[in-house]
Amino acid sequence: MGLTVIDYSEVYFALLNDAPVPTRRGGKFVVMTNGDRRYAVFSPRELSAYHANVVERFLWQQGIKGRYNEKGDLFRFVSGDWEVEGGGHWELDEAEGILQISGYSKSYGGVDLDGLASQLRQTDAFRAIRVVIVPGMGIL
Secondary structure, three states: OEEEEEEOHHHHHHHHHOOOOOOEEEEEEEEEEOOOEEEEEEEEOOOOOOHHHHHHHHHHHOOOOEEEOOOOOOEEEOOOOOEEEEEEEEEEEOOOOEEEEEOOEOOOEOOOHHHHHHHHHOOOOOOOOEEEEOOOOOOO
């Protein structure tokens, strides 16, 4: 199953704040799957207080609606096509050419970071970037 990378950094910085996308940024990511394809969806921390915000934004683009729990940290949806594999945290330094992935989502659980790192290295988005796993980086 192939992996597609989606990064909401440009949406947040360029479109919402009319600012250049910083070369150093980080936030939360989730991995979504629809059976045929996997999506690694990256969102800057300023745009996504919770992993649920990343899930909601991605599913909205797919035309799928849902609801947040009372706390707002879990987005529930009904779809036979889509599943949240899990999530984590990321830090990208484009000047240094390094992407760090770590941790897990309290609401959706973690993903196989080794497997994800291997797949990310094969994508156009990160082919020229060193993808590393940072153990113990914790939950942001």
